[in-house]
Amino acid sequence: MPVNSFENYPMSWKPVLGKNSRHLYKELAKQLEEDIINGVLLPGTKLPPQRELADFLDINASTVTKAFKVCTLKGLLSSSVGRGTYISYDAVSNTYLLKEGNDDKLIEMGATLPDSTVNKDILELLQKMITEPDASRWLSYNSPGGSDWQKEAAKRYLHRCGLESDVSRILLTNGGQNALTAILAGLFKYGDRIGVDTHVYPGIKTAASMLGINLIPIHQKNREMDGGILLQAIQKDKLKGIYAIPAYQNPTAHTMSLETRKAIADAVKKKEIIIIEDGTYQLLGKPIPPIGFFAPENTIYIAGLSKAVAPGLRMAYVACPEVYKNRIAAAVYNLNVSVSPIMAELAARISASDLLDSIMNKHKKETIARNELTVRYLGKWGCMGDETCIFRWLRLPGHISGTFFEERAKSAGVQVYAAERFVVGNAVPDHAVRISVCAPESREELEKGLIILKKLLKEME
Amino acid sequence: MPVNSFENYPMSWKPVLGKNSRHLYKELAKQLEEDIINGVLLPGTKLPPQRELADFLDINASTVTKAFKVCTLKGLLSSSVGRGTYISYDAVSNTYLLKEGNDDKLIEMGATLPDSTVNKDILELLQKMITEPDASRWLSYNSPGGSDWQKEAAKRYLHRCGLESDVSRILLTNGGQNALTAILAGLFKYGDRIGVDTHVYPGIKTAASMLGINLIPIHQKNREMDGGILLQAIQKDKLKGIYAIPAYQNPTAHTMSLETRKAIADAVKKKEIIIIEDGTYQLLGKPIPPIGFFAPENTIYIAGLSKAVAPGLRMAYVACPEVYKNRIAAAVYNLNVSVSPIMAELAARISASDLLDSIMNKHKKETIARNELTVRYLGKWGCMGDETCIFRWLRLPGHISGTFFEERAKSAGVQVYAAERFVVGNAVPDHAVRISVCAPESREELEKGLIILKKLLKEME
DNA sequence: AAATTTGTCTATTTACATTTC
């Protein structure tokens, strides 16, 4: 046992354990959590090595390991062998993006929503649908997976996304988030690790944290995952899966190159792991083949209609290899038994008809117009994105943090989301915010928001 | 270390570990799981004490503990201090009740569904609703918790269930199963234990198993939980919560006495734990106050509309204490972001209008008629239930197992569900099957099924 | 390229609590 000569040792954290605390590891974990939440330990801080901390506290190193593990599963820490343990950048900002009503008169440029110009067309279809003779059957129980014709319609939708599938591999869920949670719950278990981009859709962060699944950021080259780095990471971090959004990555609006799609497909095939491909924005952009096209037996593809068609639909189509289908279906059943038959039918009729084209065109037109407006005001700054993407990644001048800008924008009347909300584990957050161009009610409202943001940016330069 | 003189020791299980297996506890757990699944170890079998097994294998007792724990979390074992470790009765029959279409021409008396007589009325309401001027807003994003007026309607519905609540404590979910999973995921964590009846709604079994939550059967008196036994169990098994269905318990159709409701309320208040009260069938039976009435600060009440109104609605109202609301809301958000605005609105209009009365009356009339029919055929046998309950618990003559009867019935063309599908942990399954009286399309179809079941029962006497 | 740093994981030791007899 070491003597207590640690007063001069450069320890970033010096917890005090009660002399007669009954459960050392629990108390240590609790103190660590409190110190992180109270800001005593800041994101990015390197903790002392487990052995040093153990010596300092005069306890066994494995006890420290166990305390750290508790916090790691909560998403507060991330560590790697040889390098050390760090406080996650998203430890504090892990608040989920829930808002109860539009409290103030904030201009909404936070949530990623499509414009609502097409809702009338969809409603017309619904009206026709429920006046049909045997419409009341849609209030009965439907088979959990949806009817055959609904899956045929899903197949058509997936085909548009560039994926050749088969009705036997298709599942219906209550939207993309529902699909994602079902996939995580059905195919992964407590403690498993999944590789993701350094900044990622927050929905997967909260769902993974709820299920005790760890997200590991994959370092990037050219603003996207890199095949070589990914291969190493799969091995090193024992990843059980990858999550990726190749078309208009949320939040960076980046479109993944064809080469990287192929490289990722090769990597998951070689290592025999699962890739969860989120095709939420696939139909908005250019028709580059999805990763699932190159690795059909390893890809769970999620095609959500909420962002591409209408938010109120709450529907997503999932295409998966047969070996995984039963497990995902069981998880979907656990989460919600089945989707609403009316919504399933409505979505199917949209997907199988010309209405889908008309809807996509209207969305496209509106999105392009709004992006033109956005570039006109913010083009001077690094406003990453594309004319048909419903959000942009605004890189801030100087060393302004996203959180700071988000707060300032909110005070000025505009809701945007800071990079810190999206960052994963020990990755360093960009100096950026995500701005949603289609969420404001009208173009006029958007323009108001853009004027406010531009003024803020100018002040900060 | 002991010498190997165990050949004569009466050990119920003698696994063989490879000499140079690197991970003892994992291999032991794997073998145990395989032997259970392959039927080498039968449900109810007592395993050797951990120390005996450790001696036999010449390994440390804690290694056995760890192997057992892996299997316990999978729901394969259940153990208690002093008594030993047993193979769960539901270890093998843990198949979830999913059916893809009505494969054969089986008469459906398995799934618990309400009759479909009211669907036309609901559809009419929906038609009116979506022809209103601003109907297209229901295709936009709604606030995750539902609108204020929708929550007001929910409050009325809950009031009918005998619960005084407040809009600030109400949440909307995609049906009862969705609510249950959200509650389990939001308020409990991996490894937590929840007390349940010995036979329980299978949906909670699969959801709990997915989340790594253990269900502990509470031994019964007079066919229901008992306050005293419950108090002991909470302490002994360190229960974090209770799950109960006081009105028409699924599958036994038992209605809990007022005394026991009060006793359970007292127990959870005293021990400061959570009770999840499933009020799915509350509106069908007599208006006895729910447990939540006596312990409002400890009760999460689920009022599902799928079984009481129409399956296609996929909607449930949750009333919970304020301290838990945010955690459940976050879980709901993770599972499905929000409910479909159209369904939420439709459900609200039903709940707030006279239509609800009319619907409940129609259901009641049909259910009574079908139960009369059922008693006429099966009344001679122990056919537990009530005239307004949509299912019955048929106790089988002699020592016929539920599984055996289910198989025979299926061969004869009727789907029923065996007690083994519902039993929890080391509880002993009843000799019984659940029969659903409202699931068959028509009374004629029901009668056909009843004739078949009666014939089978006669043969077995 | 080898030595060192550092986190991860498994088996073990030990204390403890509950149930049974």
Next chain:
DNA sequence: GGAAATGTAAATAGACAAATT
């Protein structure tokens, strides 16, 4: 009612592997 049986869980020791220097 006390001893024995039995499961639970924390703390520790030590082997291992990846990353750093």
